[in-house]
Amino acid sequence: MFSKRMMVTVGAMVMIVLYLMVFSFAYLRKSSIEDAATRTALLFAAPFQATFSHSIGFIEDIWTHYFYLVSVSKENNALKNALAACREQNNACRETAMANARLRALVGLKEKSPYQMSAAEVIAKDPSPWYKTVVINKGGDDGIAAGFPVVVPEGVAGYVVSAGKNSAKVLLIIDRNSAVDALVQRTRARGLVQGMAGGVAGGLCRFDYALRKLDIRVGDTVVTSGFDGIYPKGFRVGSISKIVRRNAGLFQEVEVTPYADFTKIEEVMILHTRSLDGEGDGAGDALNKTDTAE
Amino acid sequence: MHFFVYLVFAVLLICMQTTLMPALPDWFAHYDLLIPLVVYLTLFRASTGILPVIIISGVLMDLLSGGGGYIICFLLIFISFRHTTGYFHFKNHVLFLMVVVLAVVMENFIFNVVLSFQLHTVNFSFVSARIFLVQLFWAVMSGPFFYRLYYHVFTEIDQLITGGIREKA
Numbered sequence: 365m366f367s368k369r370m371m372v373t374v375g376a377m378v379m380i381v382l383y384l385m386v387f388s389f390a391y392l393r394k395s396s397i398e399d400a401a402t403r404t405a406l407l408f409a410a411p412f413q414a415t416f417s418h419s420i421g422f423i424e425d426i427w428t429h430y431f432y433l434v435s436v437s438k439e440n441n442a443l444k445n446a447l448a449a450c451r452e453q454n455n456a457c458r459e460t461a462m463a464n465a466r467l468r469a470l471v472g473l474k475e476k477s478p479y480q481m482s483a484a485e486v487i488a489k490d491p492s493p494w495y496k497t498v499v500i501n502k503g504g505d506d507g508i509a510a511g512f513p514v515v516v517p518e519g520v521a522g523y524v525v526s527a528g529k530n531s532a533k534v535l536l537i538i539d540r541n542s543a544v545d546a547l548v549q550r551t552r553a554r555g556l557v558q559g560m561a562g563g564v565a566g567g568l569c570r571f572d573y574a575l576r577k578l579d580i581r582v583g584d585t586v587v588t589s590g591f592d593g594i595y596p597k598g599f600r601v602g603s604i605s606k607i608v609r610r611n612a613g614l615f616q617e618v619e620v621t622p623y624a625d626f627t628k629i630e631e632v633m634i635l636h637t638r639s640l641d642g643e644g645d646g647a648g649d650a651l652n653k654t655d656t657a658e
Numbered sequence: 659m660h661f662f663v664y665l666v667f668a669v670l671l672i673c674m675q676t677t678l679m680p681a682l683p684d685w686f687a688h689y690d691l692l693i694p695l696v697v698y699l700t701l702f703r704a705s706t707g708i709l710p711v712i713i714i715s716g717v718l719m720d721l722l723s724g725g726g727g728y729i730i731c732f733l734l735i736f737i738s739f740r741h742t743t744g745y746f747h748f749k750n751h752v753l754f755l756m757v758v759v760l761a762v763v764m765e766n767f768i769f770n771v772v773l774s775f776q777l778h779t780v781n782f783s784f785v786s787a788r789i790f791l792v793q794l795f796w797a798v799m800s801g802p803f804f805y806r807l808y809y810h811v812f813t814e815i816d817q818l819i820t821g822g823i824r825e826k827a
Binding site: 401402405406408409412413415416417420424487488489490491492493494495496497499525533535539540541627 | 670672673677678679680681684717719721722724725727728773789
């Protein structure tokens with residue numbers, strides 16, 4: 365019925381399609397081949413993306429710094445007021461920090477060493493609306509490696525999933541493939557912050573595995589727990605925006621709105637939670653050692 | 659030579675897709691700029707260099723994206739519509755527009771299947787419906803523009819490279 369040649373061709377095509385299907389799905393791509401391919405793709409695409417990004421930034425700069433000057437005076441007054449309030453708050457924080465240092469010294473607690481940080485610029489975003497990753501302009505040459513957490517002033521942004529020579533791919537916390545071990549700051553209720561972007565709810569996260577009995581309220585701040593081995597302890601993730609407690613079930617359904625605005629993310633900070641020569645095994649472990657020492 | 663021209667186009671579009679489109683408001687940002695190119699190459703261009711460009715574009719998009727599915731989508735578009743002009747015996751912007759719309763439907767279906775596998779549930783919500791409708795809107799609105807653009811650009815390039823027409827017979 366079918367010629368031998370046709371059978372071989374169809375067989376080969378099926379093999380190729382199966383291979384490509386496996387190769388396509390990110391959650392199945394965990395091999396070193398995939399990582400090398402991603403690094404090569406970043407190496408190839410990043411210079412073009414950086415050029416495009418800078419050109420767009422230049423045009424945006426002209427727009428925002430020239431055409432929007434009309435509202436600058438009003439904004440300036442508002443900012444001056446906000447700055448005055450911040451100065452007062454800063455002074456209070458400094459007092460608290462000094463008191464904290466004195467008390468820590470009094471009870472003999474060790475200081476947690478802050479991590480080395482690198483600033484990076486976002487040069488590209490995910491081509492698909494269904495996934496949330498960004499490409500930054502720092503890579504292996506700048507000491508960046510896969511697994512380094514990425515933060516913005518407002519809170520946690522994500523972590524480096526693949527680092528090329530001069531660029532790296534960052535998985536944002538709102539991507540559904542992302543999971544952050546977290547705590548509710550007020551009650552220390554533990555759960556897993558998982559992204560919901562890509563079709564369910566853009567820019568939001570779920571706080572999974574929070575037991576029904578745990579005291580969680582709308583407006584509570586969620587911070588990283590440090591137990592996942594990626595994010596250091598105590599970084600702000602978001603605030604609780606919705607809670608549903610059903611009659612049945614072990615867990616409550618909790619929604620978290622991240623503090624970081626991922627639609628406007630331009631610059632990020634990368635935390636060097638471990639040295640590239642293998643010293644230190646991630647933020648969680650480092651912090652656990654500190655906690656044990658304490 | 660045509661392979662490199664197509665590849666340059668694809669890389670330019672990928673750069674635009676990852677840098678320019680996210681800078682635009684959400685209302686523009688969701689449309690995949692590669693689809694019109696893949697459809698145009700599939701429908702109207704001679705086979706030399708098309709398939710490798712489609713595969714490279716798909717792989718590059720998959721590697722730059724946090725997920726995957728582009729390579730499957732582009733290959734399915736190629737396999738499904740390669741002989742369409744042969745059946746309909748006409749080549750114009752209406753056919754192009756129809757196939758672009760079908761390709762957008764196909765792409766969204768594939769991504770939803772992939773996401774449903776990841777979620778272990780059917781991925782349907784108001785947000786996903788909006789993403790789909792925005793893409794359909796832009797497919798319809800920009801289809802004729804992309805058709806004219808590619809027609810003129812590739813005709814000019816044909817003249818420059820071979821001095822003749824490289825269009826599919």
